[in-house]
Each structure stands twice: as structure tokens, then as C-alpha cells.
Amino acid sequence: xxxxxxxxxxxxxxFPPKDLAGEExxxxxxxxxxxxxxxxxxxxxxxxxxxRDRTIRITSEITKRTNIPTLAHLTCVGSTRDxxxxxxxxxKESGIKSIxxxxxxxxxxPRAPWTAVPGGLTYADELVTLARAETDFTVGVAAFPxxxxxxxxxxxxxxxxxxxxxxxxxxxxxxxxxxxxxxxxRLVDALAAKGSSLPIxxxxxxxxxxxxxxxxxxxxxTPIPSDIAARFAAIESNPDDVRKLGVEIAFxxxxxxxxxxxxxxxxxxxxxxxxxxxxxxxxxHDG
Numbered sequence: 001x002x003x004x005x006x007x008x009x010x011x012x013x014x015f016p017p018k019d020l021a022g023e024e025x026x027x028x029x030x031x032x033x034x035x036x037x038x039x040x041x042x043x044x045x046x047x048x049x050x051x052r053d054r055t056i057r058i059t060s061e062i063t064k065r066t067n068i069p070t071l072a073h074l075t076c077v078g079s080t081r082d083x084x085x086x087x088x089x090x091x092k093e094s095g096i097k098s099i100x101x102x103x104x105x106x107x108x109x110p111r112a113p114w115t116a117v118p119g120g121l122t123y124a125d126e127l128v129t130l131a132r133a134e135t136d137f138t139v140g141v142a143a144f145p146x147x148x149x150x151x152x153x154x155x156x157x158x159x160x161x162x163x164x165x166x167x168x169x170x171x172x173x174x175x176x177x178x179x180x181x182x183x184x185x186r187l188v189d190a191l192a193a194k195g196s197s198l199p200i201x202x203x204x205x206x207x208x209x210x211x212x213x214x215x216x217x218x219x220x221x222t223p224i225p226s227d228i229a230a231r232f233a234a235i236e237s238n239p240d241d242v243r244k245l246g247v248e249i250a251f252x253x254x255x256x257x258x259x260x261x262x263x264x265x266x267x268x269x270x271x272x273x274x275x276x277x278x279x280x281x282x283x284x285h286d287g
Contacts, residue, residue, distance in 0.1 A: 009039040009201065009264030010280065014271050016043060016054035025271060026058070027065075032273040034066060036070025036280055039264070042071040044176075045104060056087060060094035071140065074095050076127055080119035084127070088135050098138040100174065101127040101165075105219075125165050132169035141165045143173040143200055144204070145183035149221035159190045166198045174266050177205035177216070179225050180250070181256040201264035202257050206275035207246030210236045212271055243275060251279045258283070 012033055016022040018117075030041070037119060043059040061074045072091050074084065091099065103124040106112045116122045121130070125142060131139050144151075144158060149155050162173060178184065188200050207213045210232045217224050235241040254265055267276045 008258070008262065010036070011038050011042060011201070011264065011266045012038045012269050012276060013042040013044065013266060014058075014269060015204075016045075016058050017271065022271070023058075029269065029271055029273040030062065030066065030068075033269070034068065035274065036277065037040055038068060040069040040071045040098070042073065042100060042266070044073050045075045045077070045102075056090055056094075059091070059096060069098065070096050071098045071100055072133070073102060074099045074127065075102045076121040076124070077104035077106065077115065078117060078120075080117060081121060081130065082119070084121070084130060088131060088137070092135055092137070096137075099131055100140045100142070101131055101170070102142055103127070114203065125161070125168055127206055128165050128168045128170050138172075139170050140172045140174055140201075143175045143187060144221075145175050145178040145180075146186050155186075155190070159187075159194065162198065163194055163196055164190060166196055170198065172201060172264075174201045174264075175203040176220055176222055177203045177268055178222060179228055179253065180251060180262055184257060184262070187261055193219045199263040201266050202262050203266045203268060204250050204254055204257075204279075205268040205270075206279055207232065208239075208243045208270065208272065210242055212270070222268050236239045247275050247278050251274070251282060254279060254283055256268040 002239070014029070017026050041057050041062060043062065045055050055073060059070055062068065063070045074087060076084070079087070088099070101124050103114075103122070104147060108209055114122065121127055128139055128141060131137050143162060147153055147155060148158050175184065175187070184200065184202050191198055191200070205216070206211070213224065213232065216222070231245060232242065235245060257265060267279070269276050
């Protein structure tokens with residue numbers, strides 16, 4: 001994956017399926033989204049690093065089966081430094097050229113105490129350094145418009161962490177999902193004020209399930225604005241209405257981000273294509 005800053009990038013994120021049926025659904029989703037010509041797709045690790053092997057296999061197969069550039073997630077969770085170097089080697093052999101370097105969530109979730117494995121890493125900036133030293137990958141990192149769940153509201157600390165990752169070789173950041181364009185603007189403006197040129201790709205979640213949204217919000221520390229929460233609560237029992245509202249909210253956010261000059265939009269697909277396709281087909285693709 002190369003960042004082509006002369007145009008806005010669009011990308012989709014998937015998680016490794018738990019079984020063969022889920023894997024078939026993933027390939028069907030990928031096939032349906034392939035016609036949208038995304039700039040890249042990404043595949044996550046599960047919480048606690050539990051899907052590492054599936055992530056490596058699925059990511060490698062996407063690269064082989066399609067012509068879509070693949071961004072592979074890599075986390076510090078449950079791996080020694082030597083094991084991480086081996087994963088990087090496997091990714092490179094599979095033709096992958098870009099990774100997203102993350103600390104990752106411990107088994108208990110992002111707010112659980114962190115314990116590195118013996119011989120492992122503790123922070124994402126260490127992973128950025130390792131990836132840049134061992135390979136010629138393009139390295140991305142995470143950004144948090146609503147604040148990192150462990151920063152306890154210290155926005156300045158979040159900015160300094162991003163600046164450090166940039167100085168170590170990160171060349172872009174992709175955000176956690178969020179709902180208010182001003183949060184993205186604040187992050188971008190704060191980085192620019194410090195002399196950063198790090199492109200901040202906006203992560204957008206088309207909501208299709210209210211219970212899942214609430215769980216993700218709680219685990220990741222992303223607040224749901226009260227007006228949006230109330231609108232979803234009023235229709236929670238009607239899946240079709242939830243999906244329609246999720247598409248509406250995500251579509252409006254995307255257009256606000258485009259107006260604000262976002263360099264890219266990254267859709268958290270939840271391994272489904274319909275909502276993302278509907279949003280993407282109606283967006284302005286000017287520049």
C-alpha cells in the first residue's frame with residue numbers, strides 16, 4: 001500500500017472469521033466490495049492476540065486472491081520480539097507491504113492491566129521501531145479522536161505519542177471510530193500545530209447492531225453522542241431501521257470529513273458489505 005496523497009483514499013476493515021461459515025461470508029463480502037476499487041483492505045487481530053494465526057493466513061490469502069493492497073495488523077500482545085520478527089517475515093513473503101502497528105488489547109479488553117510476555121514489547125512505538133528496522137514496510141499506527149482509553153483524558157499525551165511514532169517511522173494513522181467531525185479536526189489541528197505531516201485517515205463505523213455498538217463503545221472508550229444514542233435506542237428492536245439510521249449517520253459524517261479535507265476514510269465493515277456499499281456509492285469522490 002502506498003499513500004497517494006494526491007487523492008482521497010478509501011479502505012475497508014475485516015476481522016478474521018471464527019469458523020468456515022464465517023470465512024465463506026468474508027470472501028463473499030470481499031467479492032462484493034472489490035468492485036468499489038478500495039485503496040486497501042485491513043485485517044485485524046482479535047482481543048488478546050487470539051486470532052493471530054488466522055489473521056496471518058486470511059491476510060495472506062486476500063493478497064493472493066485479489067489485486068487489492070492489504071494492510072496487515074500487528075500487535076504486541078502475546079508475542080516475543082523474535083515471534084514478531086517471524087510474523088513480519090511471513091507477511092513479507094505473502095506480498096504484503098504495509099502493516100498497522102498496534103499495542104493491541106490484553107485479554108480483558110483495552111482497559112485491562114497490560115503485562116508484556118517475557119521478551120516481548122510493551123508499547124506500539126517499540127513495534128514501529130522493530131518493523132522499520134527489520135523490513136521496508138509502510139507502517140501505520142492508531143489514532144483516537146475521542147482519546148486513548150488509557151490516557152485518562154490527557155489529549156496532549158495522545159498527541160505526543162503520535163508525534164513520537166511519526167518520528168520513529170510511522171507514515172500514516174488510522175483512527176478509532178468516532179461520530180463527530182470536530183473530534184477529527186481537533187486531532188489533525190493539534191498535530192499540525194506541532195509540525196506534524198502525519199496523514200490521519202478517519203475510521204467510520206456504519207452501525208447495524210445497537211448492542212454491538214454499545215459493547216464496542218464501552219470497550220474502546222468511544223463515547224456515543226447523546227442524540228445519536230437516543231435515536232438508536234428508539235428503534236433498537238427493528239434491525240432494518242437500525243441499519244438505515246446507521247447508514248445515514250455514517251454517510252453524513254463521511255461528507256463532513258470530505259468537506260474538511262480528510263485524506264482517507266476507513267470503513268469498519270464488521271465483515272458485511274451492504275451498509276458500506278450503500279454509503280460509498282453515494283459519497284462525493286472528488287479528489
